[in-house]
Amino acid sequence: MPVTGAEPPAEQPLPKGGAAKISATDLSFHYGSFKALHGISMEIYANKVTAFIGPSGCGKSTFLRTLNRMHETVRGARVEGTILLDGENIFEQEVSNLRRRVGMVFQRSNPFPKSIFDNVAYGLRINGMVRNRTELRDRVEQSLRRAALWDEVKEKLNQSAYGLSGGQQQRLCIARGLAVNPEVLLLDEPCSALDPIATAKIEDLIFQLKDSCTIVIVTHSMQQAARVADFTGFFLLGRLIEFDSTTVIFKNPAKKETEDYVTGRFG
Amino acid sequence: MTGTLLLWRRKTVNFIMLTVTALCTVLAAGVLVFILGYLFIHGAASLNWNFFTKLPTPVGETGGGMANAIVGSVKLLLIAACVGIPIGFLAGVYLAEFGTGTFAFIVRYVTDLLNGVPSIVMGIFAYTIIVLPQKHFSTWAGGLALGVMMIPIAVRSSEEFLRSVPIALREGAVALGASKAKSIFTVVIPAAKNGILTGVMLNIARVSGETAPLLFTSFSNRYWSEGFNQPTASLPVMIYTYAVAPYDDWHQQAWSAGFVLLTLVLGVNIIARTVLARNQHVAR
Numbered sequence: 001m002p003v004t005g006a007e008p009p010a011e012q013p014l015p016k017g018g019a020a021k022i023s024a025t026d027l028s029f030h031y032g033s034f035k036a037l038h039g040i041s042m043e044i045y046a047n048k049v050t051a052f053i054g055p056s057g058c059g060k061s062t063f064l065r066t067l068n069r070m071h072e073t074v075r076g077a078r079v080e081g082t083i084l085l086d087g088e089n090i091f092e093q094e095v096s097n098l099r100r101r102v103g104m105v106f107q108r109s110n111p112f113p114k115s116i117f118d119n120v121a122y123g124l125r126i127n128g129m130v131r132n133r134t135e136l137r138d139r140v141e142q143s144l145r146r147a148a149l150w151d152e153v154k155e156k157l158n159q160s161a162y163g164l165s166g167g168q169q170q171r172l173c174i175a176r177g178l179a180v181n182p183e184v185l186l187l188d189e190p191c192s193a194l195d196p197i198a199t200a201k202i203e204d205l206i207f208q209l210k211d212s213c214t215i216v217i218v219t220h221s222m223q224q225a226a227r228v229a230d231f232t233g234f235f236l237l238g239r240l241i242e243f244d245s246t247t248v249i250f251k252n253p254a255k256k257e258t259e260d261y262v263t264g265r266f267g
Numbered sequence: 268m269t270g271t272l273l274l275w276r277r278k279t280v281n282f283i284m285l286t287v288t289a290l291c292t293v294l295a296a297g298v299l300v301f302i303l304g305y306l307f308i309h310g311a312a313s314l315n316w317n318f319f320t321k322l323p324t325p326v327g328e329t330g331g332g333m334a335n336a337i338v339g340s341v342k343l344l345l346i347a348a349c350v351g352i353p354i355g356f357l358a359g360v361y362l363a364e365f366g367t368g369t370f371a372f373i374v375r376y377v378t379d380l381l382n383g384v385p386s387i388v389m390g391i392f393a394y395t396i397i398v399l400p401q402k403h404f405s406t407w408a409g410g411l412a413l414g415v416m417m418i419p420i421a422v423r424s425s426e427e428f429l430r431s432v433p434i435a436l437r438e439g440a441v442a443l444g445a446s447k448a449k450s451i452f453t454v455v456i457p458a459a460k461n462g463i464l465t466g467v468m469l470n471i472a473r474v475s476g477e478t479a480p481l482l483f484t485s486f487s488n489r490y491w492s493e494g495f496n497q498p499t500a501s502l503p504v505m506i507y508t509y510a511v512a513p514y515d516d517w518h519q520q521a522w523s524a525g526f527v528l529l530t531l532v533l534g535v536n537i538i539a540r541t542v543l544a545r546n547q548h549v550a551r
Contacts, residue, residue: 041378068442070438070442072440073437073438073441075367096445096446097444099441099443099444100443100444103442103443104438104442106438106439106442108435108436108437110433110436110439111436111439112439112440112454112457112458113457113458114457115431122440122443122454123443123445125454126440126443126444126449127443127444174440174544177441177442177443180444223425239270251312252532
């Protein structure tokens with residue numbers, strides 16, 4: 001039974017997906033006087049992949065960015081409502097610590113102008129997560145392996161990250177995010193600038209990663225959501241129209257808007 | 268019919284514009300080459316080892332060099348860089364990363380104003396706050412005058428280069444748990460360091476030729492200046508003194524001093540760029 005953000009979440013049971021890693025309650029978002037999100041309530045389940053779909057400007061990326069409070073870097077952004085991470089309100093936590101636990105990969109790959117090694121080591125170094133050089137090397141290798149990039153870069157760890165292809169750069173950014181062992185990884189249209197082969201690699205990666213962390217992905221591609229996600233939320237004009245298992249959303253949606261969108265009849 | 272006419276027109280305009288821009292480029296570069304060539308021919312002619320090792324000789328005696336002025340210029344620029352660059356750079360960081368509101372507006376405005384202040388006024392400033400109380404000229408005073416002159420360019424060039432670092436990089440750092448300050452020092456500044464250092468080099472090059480603020484701060488000295496508390500000779504002031512003197516061999520030495528000053532600036536530039544070229548990560 002799907003639930004919509006506009007109605008009180010307590011009245012209808014959420015789709016069952018195990019333990020909730022993140023739960024948002026009545027979350028509204030304002031850019032200055034513009035209200036970008038209207039009372040979003042949803043649960044994101046641990047060790048599952050949750051996809052947000054919807055047309056451009058529907059608020060899916062905005063919602064994603066509030067999950068690790070990245071919206072705070074934008075002036076004039078204001079949030080109402082609560083988001084709980086393991087039952088604790090994220091807005092009352094120390095923000096650096098929250099972002100270490102809830103990592104993020106962006107639409108355009110954004111490696112630092114440093115070597116491949118230093119890119120992955122960055123989060124470990126600034127958070128003081130390793131005690132010595134050997135441990136650092138091990139963690140970097142392990143992260144690159146998890147991002148399925150190790151074999152391609154092991155010979156050139158000291159070369160600039162800008163020498164990599166677009167797809168490799170994006171996987172490097174995923175490796176960089178994984179290095180600090182996040183519990184949740186937020187992916188904001190990670191494949192929108194990549195070719196189909198690079199996209200397939202990232203999707204494989206997402207599949208493997210959900211054993212170790214919870215993944216939330218914003219995507220423009222409905223096929224991608226159908227391929228990788230266990231749960232899918234459909235956003236429209238700042239509202240969460242429908243949230244259910246991916247199968248239900250694509251095969252048997254409860255709302256007409258959802259059906260119109262997933263079948264391509266959306267105007 | 269109109270099609271060929273349009274094409275012809277477009278080609279003509281293209282040709283004219285290309286010619287004009289190329290001509291202006293040649294003109295711009297030509298002036299530079301001319302100055303450098305002239306300086307090289309006149310300056311290198313009377314340049315010898317003595318120029319770098321000997322003190323100036325008294326009037327009428329031939330030979331001698333400007334060793335004290337070369338060292339003096341280096342000392343002055345060292346003080347200037349130590350004063351101007353840290354202050355300017357950190358103010359630039361503030362403006363680029365935290366600079367919003369009235370205060371930042373005022374700082375930017377004042378900086379631009381300071382940039383327009385004639386260099387001789389900077390000299391008067393250093394003269395008033397250092398030379399007058401101390402009652403003697405000194406290297407400190409000259410260095411400070413040059414240092415204050417460096418601040419506005421250091422502020423604005425650092426600010427510009429820091430601003431040009433994409434927001435995506437800052438977000439990437441912050442998303443990994445970096446605080447804003449940490450992201451600035453570990454990602455933003457390193458990403459902008461090439462530009463910032465270029466700004467520093469240009470800044471040093473600019474003040475290295477300043478003469479007016481030195482005339483009544485570091486003054487001049489026919490002998491070695493010990494430490495930083497005595498008046499000192501410097502290349503620009505020597506060029507000025509020697510060029511207006513009525514002796515031919517002094518004119519020659521003025522040319523040589525000009526040449527050495529230029530080489531000094533060029534040398535600093537090349538060294539800095541070589542150091543920068545290592546370990547560089549340039550976007551493709």
